[in-house]
Amino acid sequence: MKKVNIGILGLGTVGGGTYDILKMNKELITRRTGVDYCVTRVLEINMKAVEAHGVDPAIVTSDVDAILTGDDVDIVIESLGGVEPSSSFMLKALNHGKSVVTPNKAAVAANYEKLTSAAKAHGVQIRIEACVGGGIPALTAITEALAGNEFTDVMGILNGTTNYIMTKMGDEGLAYDAVLKDAQAKGFAEADPTADVEGIDVANKLSILMALAFDKYVAPRDIPTVGITGVTMDDIAAAKAKDCKIKLIAHASIDEAGKLSYEIKPMEIPYSHPLAGVSNEFNAIYVTGNAVGEVMFYGKGAGALPTGSAIVGDVISIMKAMA
Amino acid sequence: MKKVNIGILGLGTVGGGTYDILKMNKELITRRTGVDYCVTRVLEINMKAVEAHGVDPAIVTSDVDAILTGDDVDIVIESLGGVEPSSSFMLKALNHGKSVVTPNKAAVAANYEKLTSAAKAHGVQIRIEACVGGGIPALTAITEALAGNEFTDVMGILNGTTNYIMTKMGDEGLAYDAVLKDAQAKGFAEADPTADVEGIDVANKLSILMALAFDKYVAPRDIPTVGITGVTMDDIAAAKAKDCKIKLIAHASIDEAGKLSYEIKPMEIPYSHPLAGVSNEFNAIYVTGNAVGEVMFYGKGAGALPTGSAIVGDVISIMKAMA
Structure with a gap:
């Protein structure tokens, strides 16, 4: 079975909700995609959030480059929010051949062309379903x-x-x-x-x-x-x-x-x-x-699990294309 | 540019609407998919329908096997309706390595497992968005x-x-x-x-x-x-x-x-x-x-163009996977 590694930037409301869904529905998602996935890296400095979501502290890092350029990450979920440094982080990940999924509408709206061009140039995907309407799968x-x-x-x-x-x-x-x-x-x-x-x-x-x-x-x-x-x-x-x-x-x-x-x-x-x-x-x-x-x-246009649902849908779509 | 050939079984309301969309939006669909597609075969005996949709009579046939098994068809759109012979036609097309798109809910509901198993066994797709809710993209x-x-x-x-x-x-x-x-x-x-x-x-x-x-x-x-x-x-x-x-x-x-x-x-x-x-x-x-x-x-749950929209969406999805 194909293995896919996921890195998450930020365990805030949406990043945390996304982590929860990837854990809660793992058996079902693996069955539907035929892909065995693993969250290998999480960028977070708030250890209360790490504990609240039951994340193994061994995968938590404060070194963003470990996720953006590391060999053990195939898909980067950018859930930090704000135009910068998020946009630069996403560009770096794309330029290192990683697909990116983000709910960050401010960053995507500000740098739409740069981000989509970088994805195209490197044969990877940037998927943004969660940017509009939270869990509603309208963009897809x-x-x-x-x-x-x-x-x-x-x-x-x-x-x-x-x-x-x-x-x-x-x-x-x-x-x-x-x-x-x-x-x-x-x-x-x-x-x-x-x-x-x-x-x-x-x-x-x-x-x-x-x-x-x-x-x-x-x-x-x-x-x-x-x-x-x-x-x-x-x-x-x-x-x-x-x-x-x-x-x-x-x-x-x-x-x-x-x-x-x-x-x-x-x-x-x-x-x-x-x-x-x-x-x-x-x-x-x-x-x-x-x-x-x-x-x-x-x-629902917002919230941890609805927005996380859209992000996970995008992750699944990328995983299917990699399988 | 990748070329994909499409065969259509039946130019009734839905088959005709699908043909119209494939013609009307060809430039846009080709741009979005990066695939150059062509309707190479149409099964129809009603020449009034052929004329009404402006189909070249040279591609019209009354020989269904020419579409189900012919080398010049990659995707079969089954828009005849009814459980049989539609189900047998779809199975034959799948068994000959062609992907199938259909709005035929009676046939799909009656033979869901047979059809999806045949598609899986031959590494092709059967897509059925148009079966439920016409143009509404709920199944996808x-x-x-x-x-x-x-x-x-x-x-x-x-x-x-x-x-x-x-x-x-x-x-x-x-x-x-x-x-x-x-x-x-x-x-x-x-x-x-x-x-x-x-x-x-x-x-x-x-x-x-x-x-x-x-x-x-x-x-x-x-x-x-x-x-x-x-x-x-x-x-x-x-x-x-x-x-x-x-x-x-x-x-x-x-x-x-x-x-x-x-x-x-x-x-x-x-x-x-x-x-x-x-x-x-x-x-x-x-x-x-x-x-x-x-x-x-x-x-809209029915109608030539809404239902055709769902069929064309499925065709696009198959073409993207082939590109």
Whole structure:
């Protein structure tokens, strides 16, 4: 049986969840792939996390190069977050002939072309399913099962924090500040919620979605973006009067001449539209293709195990190609 | 550039739609796969269909063996429908080292093990995305992007005709007989609607879903199945009083001891459940995995181009593996 060695950079929420799935479902994944895999290296300095996930301390290192260039790693899972040094780490791993899997949307959106070119040049893969929509397998669907389609339109509810806030404001009539405090208390929103509520996180995800669906790269900072901080109870009442909900929507479309339009802003979505039923912390990606018509993917957009599920799916795909 | 030859059995609705997509999106598919493909053979005796799809009469044959065993076919698309002779045709093609793509749920559900074993024995693929949910890429998601999950529960709205009837009865207060007539007039229901309204079509699909998600084969005839013919306006009113819609649901789940339960019947679905928002002829597959949690896939469950989209996605996947 083919053996594949995996290195993980960082045992935070997502890295830890990924490690847990690789352990919990090992027998099943080995049966499905015909590959015997092993996590041979973990980059982590927080020994509490190492202990919490039951990682053998003998494989834990603080030397990132041991993972990026070492002979005992075939696939690198980059789960550190942030544009740098993550992007440089991923490039180094790719340049050393290792495939890379990452949930790091900021790094991928910032360096999409560099990363994909490096993978191509070295005959390895960079897989990024976990970057958009957490566990929802939308990116793989767009690039694989739906690859026979010319895509014309992509819409998404791509941030769980803002969708939770919009849901509570709409369904329970609570004002923005009160809901944000509640979300922070429940761990659905960060102490500094700027990246979520101002749409910065969504811009990274829309940049990636456009690159895959339309083969056109637009930097996140070039996407016109309005967050949810300006949404008032009056706006919500006005939407309700039209049988609509307000959702923070990432939208991109391409016309027949190939002109791409894109924006992120709170939009009124009619109750009859499938995206209106996407509530609380759930995410959805709604895609239109010239053959399939309209398709929607719905699920948990964040969290240790859902995001880990997407990462493990990418690892499986790479392992199958190596078997 | 690698060249791949495709043979199509039958230019009916789905076979014709598939041919159209392979022609319409050829430049894009060739760019995405790096494979130059060609439809080298088409089995059809209806020359009106040949003309309508602009197929070169020189590649049209009434000799099925020319496609199943000929040297100029690498991938066979079986779009004839019905258990036989389709199953025998597919087995013959697989035994001659050709990969097979099919939307034929009746044949696949009846002969799942024979077909998958033959593919394995000859190192080729049988791909069946189009068998369940038309254009919705749920099967590929279950077997690939979500393959890191142990699945515990699968629910689906898997038949467009019955979902259209349930939607009209629920939303417009029309009785079963009146809606069925309307659906037949609009082409959403067949003159003999038995296979749809009695759940027979859904049983084929649930059999396939269970085989893929749980790795357990259950013959369609062994699935307890209740169709929608007994649903009354009183049932719908009673559901409404509980904030529920009645939907024809295919449901399978597996408990911790590995015991599989399955049934098909009209069920009350709460408005708050994502499946309640799946209206008219749309389909959806709602899956629970031990890592990803709940995921839903939504889209068009039938039709020439949506179903063709799924077939072309499978063809692309095979071509990539051959490249």
